[in-house]
Amino acid sequence: MVRYVESAKTLRIELITTCLICHYVIEHFLYWRLLS
Structure with missing residues (x-):
């Protein structure tokens, strides 16, 4: 049990x-997509 x-x-x-x-990865991916 333990x-x-x-x-x-x-x-x-x-x-x-x-x-x-x-x-974290998804946020960065979306961030770079918005920048480009």
């Missing part, structure tokens, strides 16, 4: 990190 909770926490952190990176 191991499951730990892996769930890690998965959540990875998911949040991925979302932040995607959001």
Whole structure:
């Protein structure tokens, strides 16, 4: 049970990190599209 909770926490952190990176990339992509 403890191991499951730990892996769930890690998965959540990875998911949040991925979302932040995607959001950052998309914002920059849109920004450059607007400039050009």
